[in-house]
Amino acid sequence: MSENVVLPALGESVTEGTVTRWLKKVGDTVAVDEPLVEVSTDKVDTEIPSPFAGVVEQILVQEDETVEVGGVLAVIGSGDGAAAPAAPAVQEPVAEAPAPVVEPAVVETPIAAAPVAATPVVETPAPAAAPVYVPPTAPVAPAAPVAAPVAQVAQTHSTDPGYVTPLVRKLASETGVDLSGLNGTGVGGRIRKDDVIAAASAPAAAASTAASVAPAASAAAVQVEASALRGTTESMSRLRKVLAERAVASMQQSAQLTTVVEVDVTKIAAMRSKVQPAFVAATGGKLNFMPFFTLAAAEALKAHPKLNASIDGENIVYHASENISFAVDTERGLLTPVIRDASSLTLAQIAMQIADLASRTRENKLKPDELGGGTFTLTNTGSRGALFDTPVVFLPQVAILGTGVVSKRAAVVSTPEGDSIAVRSMVYLALSYDHRLVDGADASRYLVDVKTRLEEANFEPNLGI
Numbered sequence: 001m002s003e004n005v006v007l008p009a010l011g012e013s014v015t016e017g018t019v020t021r022w023l024k025k026v027g028d029t030v031a032v033d034e035p036l037v038e039v040s041t042d043k044v045d046t047e048i049p050s051p052f053a054g055v056v057e058q059i060l061v062q063e064d065e066t067v068e069v070g071g072v073l074a075v076i077g078s079g080d081g082a083a084a085p086a087a088p089a090v091q092e093p094v095a096e097a098p099a100p101v102v103e104p105a106v107v108e109t110p111i112a113a114a115p116v117a118a119t120p121v122v123e124t125p126a127p128a129a130a131p132v133y134v135p136p137t138a139p140v141a142p143a144a145p146v147a148a149p150v151a152q153v154a155q156t157h158s159t160d161p162g163y164v165t166p167l168v169r170k171l172a173s174e175t176g177v178d179l180s181g182l183n184g185t186g187v188g189g190r191i192r193k194d195d196v197i198a199a200a201s202a203p204a205a206a207a208s209t210a211a212s213v214a215p216a217a218s219a220a221a222v223q224v225e226a227s228a229l230r231g232t233t234e235s236m237s238r239l240r241k242v243l244a245e246r247a248v249a250s251m252q253q254s255a256q257l258t259t260v261v262e263v264d265v266t267k268i269a270a271m272r273s274k275v276q277p278a279f280v281a282a283t284g285g286k287l288n289f290m291p292f293f294t295l296a297a298a299e300a301l302k303a304h305p306k307l308n309a310s311i312d313g314e315n316i317v318y319h320a321s322e323n324i325s326f327a328v329d330t331e332r333g334l335l336t337p338v339i340r341d342a343s344s345l346t347l348a349q350i351a352m353q354i355a356d357l358a359s360r361t362r363e364n365k366l367k368p369d370e371l372g373g374g375t376f377t378l379t380n381t382g383s384r385g386a387l388f389d390t391p392v393v394f395l396p397q398v399a400i401l402g403t404g405v406v407s408k409r410a411a412v413v414s415t416p417e418g419d420s421i422a423v424r425s426m427v428y429l430a431l432s433y434d435h436r437l438v439d440g441a442d443a444s445r446y447l448v449d450v451k452t453r454l455e456e457a458n459f460e461p462n463l464g465i
Contacts, residue, residue, distance in 0.1 A: 002077035003052045005036065009069050010046065016068045019061050023047070028056050030076065037073060052076045168193050175200035239333045250395045255435035258390040259443045262428055263450075265406060267457035268292050269425040275463060282465035283348050289427075290326075291350040293403050294378055295462060296453040298322040298342035301376055304446040306438050307431075308375050310396040316437060325374030325397075326354065328361040329383075335361050336394075338374040346464025381430075382406065388428035398437050401450075404428035 007017050021038040024030050036050040058075040061067045168191055172179050177199045184191035236244070250256075272287050279287040301308040305318045322343040325336035337357040339350060360366050377397060381389045382405030391402040404427050411424040429450065433443050 002057060002075050003054070004072045005048075005051060005074045005076055007039065007067050007069050007071050007073055008048065010039070016066050018066045019063050019073070021063060022059060024050075024056050026056050026059055030054065030056060048073070050076065054078055168196055172196045237332060239335075243333055246394055247392055250393060253395060254393060254398075256393050256432055257435055257440075258430050258432045259440060259447060260388055260428055260430045261447045261451050262426060263454050264411060264424050265289065265292075265427055265454055265457075266425045268454060268459070269406070271457055271459065275465075279348070279351075279463070279465055283352055285351060285355050287347065287351055289403070289406055290354055290378075290380060291347045292454060292459060293380075293401075293429075294324055294326070294339065294342055294350050294354070295345070295347060295459070296450045297376070297378055297401050298324055298345075299453060300446055300449040302343055303449060304442065306442050307399040307433065307446050309398055309437060310375070311398065311434070311437055312396075319375040321375070323373050323375045325377040326357075327377065327379035328358050330362050332364075335366075335371065336374060336377060337361050337366055337370050338372070340373065347459060347462050348464035377401070378403070382427065388430040390430060391432045393432050393434055398434040399443075400432050402430040402432070404430070 010017065017039040019037055020040045023035050023037060030036060030050045030053065032051065032053045033049045035047040036056075037048050039046060039048050054076040055078065056074055057077045059073075060075070061071070061073050067073065169179070171177075171193055172182075175196060177196050179191060179196075182191055182195055182199055183189070184195055268289065272289075276287060279285075299322075301322045308322055309316055309318045311317075321341045324339045324342040326339065328335050328337060337360075339345070339353050339357070342350060345353075357366070357370065360370075375397060377391075377394065377400040379391050379400060379402050381391065381402045385405050387407075388404040389402055391400045393400050406425055406427045408423050408425055410421050411426055413420050413422045413424065429447060431443050431447055
């Protein structure tokens with residue numbers, strides 16, 4: 001009885017695979033779970049084990065050919081099918097010929113068509129028998145030599161450690177690895193993908209190790225400069241007292257918690273690189289991520305008024321404009337100047353206001369009304385490299401959005417063709433809110449809208465240059 005070996009599913013989005021190497025040939029015996037064939041897909045390079053024990057009767061997909069998932073790769077049977085073609089050639093009438101004549105003939109040529117010529121040659125001495133009946137079998141003989149060389153090639157192919165699959169050869173070419181000097185760790189010493197990757201990374205690792213020696217040595221010699229405040233006591237400044245009182249009051253009078261989302265801002269990073277020269281020429285300043293975060297946060301507030309509100313006794317006041325306070329780190333403490341009606345501004349206007357307000361905040365040149373009237377706060381906690389934090393909401397506001405550092409890291413990218421791993425520019429957005437007014441579902445809906453706006457990155461109409 002024969003069984004079909006099919007290409008199994010090798011991933012959710014994998015629909016086909018390419019046979020890179022057969023580890024068995026027709027006529028070979030294979031055990032259950034013994035490696036049978038190597039298959040390459042756009043996501044994996046793996047060996048397919050045999051689901052059945054028996055003899056390989058047919059190979060239906062040749063090397064470098066592609067087959068869909070569920071397609072038949074080979075047929076495995078009990079071995080009867082493989083022996084059947086040879087039975088007609090070695091016929092029982094051979095027994096009537098002298099044993100010394102027939103047995104060497106069968107050994108010398110797999111196609112023992114001797115019975116055809118056996119009758120006229122029976123009386124001839126054995127030494128003359130082979131030359132006499134070889135010519136008559138010539139029309140039959142081509143079938144055997146065709147099969148024999150194929151089997152021999154397959155055998156050499158599966159046992160030659162020097163053979164390299166197309167996928168591995170391509171990878172070696174891309175990474176500049178010389179296969180001739182590489183020792184394989186696969187079955188029979190063949191070179192596998194992991195061997196190429198290891199060889200490619202070895203020089204880089206060596207270079208990295210060598211390069212790190214000097215920095216390590218110099219780092220050890222650098223002394224950290226001690227602050228003059230060590231071991232001293234000083235009075236709190238008025239600003240620090242106000243900040244401390246407001247922070248404690250806010251935590252005591254409101255119920256605060258934080259929700260975090262991760263956002264892919266790769267498209268925004270690409271857009272910044274593209275428009276940066278024109279932006280600098282038009283505004284005199286660089287375009288960083290902060291204006292994008294500010295505009296997206298302000299626009300989303302228009303659809304989520306709970307986060308742009310305040311609590312007045314038992315009343316909820318929903319503000320008519322999105323006045324974004326943004327945190328500025330100064331020597332005196334944290335101050336929050338305000339960008340008014342931010343949802344109606346362009347990226348250029350927001351960028352220029354951030355630069356101007358931040359500069360005058362640090363120089364203590366702000367007007368009193370420029371620090372008041374904020375309805376929602378944005379704090380760039382990633383400006384010093386932090387992934388994210390849980391910012392504190394300052395009353396009377398009910399929400400504050402913290403933006404972490406934008407960093408490149410591996411992420412799953414979903415496309416119509418399937419999922420893949422790619423290097424992306426990612427950032428965490430942390431929203432702290434007053435649970436007296438804002439529920440977790442409200443916060444999540446708001447964050448998802450901000451995330452969608454940023455990931456779509458359709459900000460060309462909002463550039464303002």
